[in-house]
Amino acid sequence: MTTLASLETPCLILDRARLERNARRMTERHKASGLRLRPHMKTGKSIDVARIALAGNFGGITVSTLKEAEYFADHGIDDITYAVSLVPDKLPRIAALIRRGVRLGTVTDSIKVATEVSHRAVAEGVVVDVLIELDSGERRAGLIAGRPEIPALGRVLHDLPGTRLAGVLTHAGNSYQCRSLDALRQVAEEERLCAVTAAGQLRAAGLPCPVVSVGSTPTATHGQCFDGLTEMRCGVYMFGDVFQSEIGSHDMDDIAVTVLATVIGHRPELNAALIDAGGLALSKDRSTGAEGLPEDAGFGFLADASGRARIPGLRVGKVYQEHGLLESDGPFPFDLLPVGSRVRVLPNHACMTAAMYDAYRVVDGPSDQVVDLWPRINGW
Amino acid sequence: MTTLASLETPCLILDRARLERNARRMTERHKASGLRLRPHMKTGKSIDVARIALAGNFGGITVSTLKEAEYFADHGIDDITYAVSLVPDKLPRIAALIRRGVRLGTVTDSIKVATEVSHRAVAEGVVVDVLIELDSGERRAGLIAGRPEIPALGRVLHDLPGTRLAGVLTHAGNSYQCRSLDALRQVAEEERLCAVTAAGQLRAAGLPCPVVSVGSTPTATHGQCFDGLTEMRCGVYMFGDVFQSEIGSHDMDDIAVTVLATVIGHRPELNAALIDAGGLALSKDRSTGAEGLPEDAGFGFLADASGRARIPGLRVGKVYQEHGLLESDGPFPFDLLPVGSRVRVLPNHACMTAAMYDAYRVVDGPSDQVVDLWPRINGW
Numbered sequence: 001m002t003t004l005a006s007l008e009t010p011c012l013i014l015d016r017a018r019l020e021r022n023a024r025r026m027t028e029r030h031k032a033s034g035l036r037l038r039p040h041m042k043t044g045k046s047i048d049v050a051r052i053a054l055a056g057n058f059g060g061i062t063v064s065t066l067k068e069a070e071y072f073a074d075h076g077i078d079d080i081t082y083a084v085s086l087v088p089d090k091l092p093r094i095a096a097l098i099r100r101g102v103r104l105g106t107v108t109d110s111i112k113v114a115t116e117v118s119h120r121a122v123a124e125g126v127v128v129d130v131l132i133e134l135d136s137g138e139r140r141a142g143l144i145a146g147r148p149e150i151p152a153l154g155r156v157l158h159d160l161p162g163t164r165l166a167g168v169l170t171h172a173g174n175s176y177q178c179r180s181l182d183a184l185r186q187v188a189e190e191e192r193l194c195a196v197t198a199a200g201q202l203r204a205a206g207l208p209c210p211v212v213s214v215g216s217t218p219t220a221t222h223g224q225c226f227d228g229l230t231e232m233r234c235g236v237y238m239f240g241d242v243f244q245s246e247i248g249s250h251d252m253d254d255i256a257v258t259v260l261a262t263v264i265g266h267r268p269e270l271n272a273a274l275i276d277a278g279g280l281a282l283s284k285d286r287s288t289g290a291e292g293l294p295e296d297a298g299f300g301f302l303a304d305a306s307g308r309a310r311i312p313g314l315r316v317g318k319v320y321q322e323h324g325l326l327e328s329d330g331p332f333p334f335d336l337l338p339v340g341s342r343v344r345v346l347p348n349h350a351c352m353t354a355a356m357y358d359a360y361r362v363v364d365g366p367s368d369q370v371v372d373l374w375p376r377i378n379g380w
Numbered sequence: 381m382t383t384l385a386s387l388e389t390p391c392l393i394l395d396r397a398r399l400e401r402n403a404r405r406m407t408e409r410h411k412a413s414g415l416r417l418r419p420h421m422k423t424g425k426s427i428d429v430a431r432i433a434l435a436g437n438f439g440g441i442t443v444s445t446l447k448e449a450e451y452f453a454d455h456g457i458d459d460i461t462y463a464v465s466l467v468p469d470k471l472p473r474i475a476a477l478i479r480r481g482v483r484l485g486t487v488t489d490s491i492k493v494a495t496e497v498s499h500r501a502v503a504e505g506v507v508v509d510v511l512i513e514l515d516s517g518e519r520r521a522g523l524i525a526g527r528p529e530i531p532a533l534g535r536v537l538h539d540l541p542g543t544r545l546a547g548v549l550t551h552a553g554n555s556y557q558c559r560s561l562d563a564l565r566q567v568a569e570e571e572r573l574c575a576v577t578a579a580g581q582l583r584a585a586g587l588p589c590p591v592v593s594v595g596s597t598p599t600a601t602h603g604q605c606f607d608g609l610t611e612m613r614c615g616v617y618m619f620g621d622v623f624q625s626e627i628g629s630h631d632m633d634d635i636a637v638t639v640l641a642t643v644i645g646h647r648p649e650l651n652a653a654l655i656d657a658g659g660l661a662l663s664k665d666r667s668t669g670a671e672g673l674p675e676d677a678g679f680g681f682l683a684d685a686s687g688r689a690r691i692p693g694l695r696v697g698k699v700y701q702e703h704g705l706l707e708s709d710g711p712f713p714f715d716l717l718p719v720g721s722r723v724r725v726l727p728n729h730a731c732m733t734a735a736m737y738d739a740y741r742v743v744d745g746p747s748d749q750v751v752d753l754w755p756r757i758n759g760w
Contacts, residue, residue, distance in 0.1 A: 008473075010760055042701055064702045084702050085644040085654060087720050093388075109645060113719055140703055141645045141654055173700065264465040265489060265521045274465060274521055280735050281760075284664040320553065321422055321731055322444045322464050323520055339493055340467050351701055355660050355736075358759060379738060380390055380661075 002370040004305065004342075004363070009262040010281035012357040013344065014374065015307065017365035018256035019238055020052055026220065026237050027056045033226040038062050038081060040215065040235030043351045046360065047075040048374040053238055060103075062215075062233045066093045071377040073102045081105035081213070083169065083233065085133060085141050088116040095124035105211070107133040107169055109143045114156045114163055121162030130157050131211060132202075134170035136194035137187065142170060145197040151205040158207050167211030168198045171233070175218035178247060179292045188223035191216070196228035221249050241350040242301055243285075246293040257354055258307050258344035259300075260361075261324065263337050272317070273326045273337060277345055279319040283352035297348055299324065305342040308366050316345060382750040384685065384743065385722075389642040390661035392737040393724065394754065395687065397745035398636035399618055400432055406600065406617050407436045413606045418442050418461060420595065420615030423731045426740065427455040428754040433618055440483075442595075442613045446473045451757040453482050461485035461593070463549065463613065465513060465521050468496040475504035485591070487513040487549055489523045494536045494543055501542030510537050511591060512582075514550035516574035517567065522550060525577040531585040538587050547591025548578045551613070555598035558627060559672045568603035571596070576608035601629050621730035622681055623665070626673040637734055638687050638724035639680075640741075641704065643717050652697070653706045653717060657725055659699040663732035677728055679704065685722040688746050696725060 004013070023039075030037040039053035042064035050061060050072060060079035063069045069080050070093070078101055082094070086106040097104050108114055108130055121128045132153055135142030143149050150168075157165040172191035178184040191214045199209040215233030226232075236244055240255040261277035279299075287297040298315035317327030324345070326332070337343065347353035354360075355378055362372035384393070403419075410417040419433035422444035430441060430452060440459035443449045449460050450473070458481055462474070466486040477484050488494055488510055501508045512533055515522030523529050530548075537545040552571035558564040571594045582589040595613030606612075616624055620635040641657035659679075667677040678695035697707030704725070706712070717723065727733035734740075735758055742752035 008760060009469075084656065087642055087644050087656070089389075089642060089720060110719055116720070139647075139650055140698075140700060140705065141647070144649075262467055262469060264467050267519075267521070269524075270519055276464065276467070279665075279732060284732065285659075318520075320520060325520065339490055340469060340496070352659060352664065380388060 003368045004260065004370060005368065007260060007361060007370065009260050009342065010277040011260050011361055012354060013258050013260050013307065014360035014362050015256045015365060016362050018254060019049065022238050022240060022250065022254055022256060023053045023055065026234065030232050031056070035226055035229055035232040036060070038231050038233045039238065040233050041068055041072065043235040043239055043354065045354070045376045045378065046374045047072065049238060050077065062235070065380050066090060067380050068377060069097055069104065073097055073100060079103045081233070083107055083171070085109065086113060086117060086130065088113065088120050091117065091120040091124060094128060095121065095126045098126045098128065103129070105129045105131055105166055107131045109133045109141055109153070111153050111156050114153060115160065118160035118162040127162055127164050129164050129166040131166045131169040131213065132198065134168055134194050134198050136170040136172050136191045138171065138173040140173060145194040146201070150198050150201045151207065154202045154205060154207045165208060167209045167213065168195050168202070169211070169213040170195050172214065172216045172219045175216045176247065178218065181222060181248060184218050184222040184248065185224055188219035189225065191219050192223065192225060192229060199228065217244055217249050218247060236350055239350040239354070242297045242346050242348045243287055246287065246295065246297070252310060252346070255346050257350050258303065258346055259353065261343055261345055263339050263341050263343065266334055266339060268334065271328060271332045273332060273334065275324045275326060275343060276322060277324045278322045280321055280356055282316065282319060282324065282345055282347060283349065283356060284319060285349035285352050287348045298327065300345040300347050302326065303344040303346060305344060306366060306368070307344045310346070383748045384640065384750060385748065387640060387741060387750065389640050389722065390657040391640050391741055392734060393638050393640050393687065394740035394742050395636045395745065396742050398634060399429065402618050402620060402630065402634055402636060403433045403435065406614065410612050411436070415606055415609055415612040416440070418611050418613045419618065420613050421448055421452065423615040423619055423734065425734070425756045425758065426754050427452065429618060430457065442615070445760050446470060447760050448757055449477055449484065453477055453480060459483045461613070463487055463551070465489065466493060466497060466510065468493065468500050471497065471500040471504060474508060475501065475506045478506045478508065483509070485509050485511055485546055487511045489513045489521055489533070491533050491536050494533060495540065498540035498542040507542060507544050509544050509546040511546045511549040511593065512578065514548055514574050514578050516550040516552050516571045518551065518553040520553060525574040526581070530578050530581045531587065534582045534585060534587045545587060547589045547593065548575050548582070549591070549593040550575050552594065552596045552599045555596045556627065558598060561602060561628060564598050564602040564628065565604055568599035569605065571599050572603065572605060572609060579608065597624055597629050598627060616730055619730040619734070622677045622726050622728045623667055626667065626675065626677070632690060632726070635726050637730050638683065638726055639733065641723055641725055643719050643721050643723065646714055646719060648714065651708060651712045653712060653714065655704045655706060655723060656702065657704045658702045660701055660736055662696065662699060662704065662725060662727060663729065663736060664699060665729035665732050667728045678707065680725040680727055682706065683724040683726060685724060686746060686748070687724045690726070
């Protein structure tokens with residue numbers, strides 16, 4: 001049996017017990033809310049992770065790339081929402097997915113795109129389900145609830161051949177900026193009102209709106225009212241990370257993915273040490289106290305090699321391509337971390353960090369045994 | 381023949397003509413300086429790129445991971461410096477490389493590591509070439525020139541079985557912080573003095589120091605004096621990027637790698653548009669005007685789909701996992717960039733951006749033809 005000690009570093013460790021606990025918690029929360037939970041697989045990008053996230057749910061997922069959609073379809077998942085703005089050039093791959101039996105939801109906020117997609121879909125001999133994308137405050141893609149563009153786009157999607165109006169969808173990515181429970185609850189309610197308002201506009205125009213979909217891990221976790229919604233999409237809750245922990249989505253000891261790294265140098269005169277996990281192994285998502293977070297995580301907090309105990313006061317303060325510089329609030333614990341010893345880095349942003357690896361080394365709770373290797377699908 | 385228009389986006393485009401020009405310029409510069417140029421392949425991570433970088437040079441390369449070393453050895457390169465602090469746990473892979481005939485240089489700044497490496501190397505039946513790593517001002521790994529630790533470590537590496545003292549090595553990564561030609565030249569001179577001083581210490585102690593190695597793209601480009609050095613290591617010059625361009629290592633139109641992306645949405649009320657290249661497609665290395673650079677590049681500047689002309693005043697202002705938000709200094713040029721049209725993103729930091737892809741789509745100068753597909757080696 002492989003042990004942690006025998007792994008080459010840096011590598012990505014996934015604690016299956018924590019993943020299962022995180023997945024179960026969200027599943028139970030939305031059993032109670034009455035929403036269909038459609039886990040977003042952009043974080044996990046693994047069929048093994050998806051199977052755990054789908055336990056107790058209806059079986060549909062969300063993805064952020066067509067490569068994910070194709071991979072999950074290859075593994076038997078047949079209800080997939082591709083939640084990044086559709087463009088006509090992607091129609092051949094979308095049509096191929098539909099033809100192989102995938103119920104594929106897509107999103108747009110543009111009549112021009114809808115019209116071109118209609119032409120291309122007719123040419124491909126398929127009908128594409130399209131949700132109207134809404135901007136509930138993130139200021140990324142989407143239409144603003146209440147505006148006349150929504151029923152106008154709905155009418156086009158409903159009436160044209162080749163497209164089918166499937167509902168509305170929004171993502172309160174602005175919840176990541178919240179620094180209090182009150183603010184999170186308010187953003188969750190704005191997300192809900194946005195989706196429900198737009199759904200009401202469509203229905204008032206005599207149009208169907210079967211799906212009313214919202215989602216982000218913070219709003220899925222802290223939303224108080226889900227009236228009028230049908231579906232919740234969220235992803236990072238499965239793994240957790242320092243950033244979600246700092247904004248209150250979960251506890252620090254819920255974090256299920258970590259990077260195993262080796263201490264490769266001591267710099268006593270800098271009160272610092274080096275590990276073999278840098279910008280490529282951790283990603284460059286930085287968290288700072290200046291953002292109003294409780295604690296500056298730099299490029300990630302540290303735990304011992306077992307992943308059981310965080311080492312307080314320690315963070316990855318700087319990253320280079322393959323080096324991470326560990327900084328300490330107090331005197332650096334050189335004796336605790338000799339050169340050659342190992343640590344775990346708790347990632348700031350699990351989606352970005354996991355994307356640097358092509359597989360998870362799976363452990364099961366506080367054990368040194370590596371019980372499995374789960375491949376990931378990266379790229380486009 | 382594949383054309384740019386037929387590629388799925390996002391994808392990584394490499395202009396071979398620019399790569400060859402950049403490589404030739406550095407090769408000629410160091411033919412003149414008399415140093416052996418040992419290109420750092422951590423940026424390119426491709427044998428096809430290495431062959432171009434090695435044209436006219438002695439044939440040795442630098443790498444940042446053992447996976448790179450193994451890959452390049454598989455492709456016939458047999459003189460490789462692994463320029464990240466050695467730890468004893470990596471000895472089995474290092475010994476395997478040496479046994480297959482690779483002249484492998486390694487680095488350390490620690491007597492403890494040297495001693496343990498000696499034991500392990502003897503057990504493996506190999507002798508490991510080790511360079512003493514120096515800190516010439518970056519404040520990452522390395523010993524400080526002039527300190528007694530240098531001859532002490534040199535003595536250990538020279539006397540112990542299983543290790544061979546191969547010389548000294550430093551990397552002026554602090555050159556990236558320079559904001560003027562004078563400052564760059566000063567850092568280059570500090571890098572040189574550091575290496576030459578340490579080499580002098582070893583020789584004064586009766587120890588050999590065949591290799592005196594320095595390197596970073598800015599100091600390789602702007603250094604004025606190379607006396608006492610034997611070797612230059614640099615990597616990003618092959619590709620160039622926005623950051624190197626802003627600090628004066630090359631011109632903006634020397635940038636050889638770009639990300640081809642599709643405009644996927646317009647947001648007139650935000651004076652912005654969206655592309656399908658976000659944090660994963662571009663990496664999250666951000667450049668800001670606040671860092672004293674001439675212009676805020678956000679997460680990258682924009683060029684037209686041909687890659688020939690930069691679109692002035694436009695940048696990737698925000699990134700999400702799969703979305704990039706284009707911001708404009710003036711009114712957004714929506715007519716120039718309709719939804720479905722394509723752009724090229726000039727990357728801030730080529731090493732990080734290229735690492736998000738498993739291959740280059742190769743073009744040859746200002747042509748729409750994709751002439752080759754060159755795989756990359758990522759991971760560890």
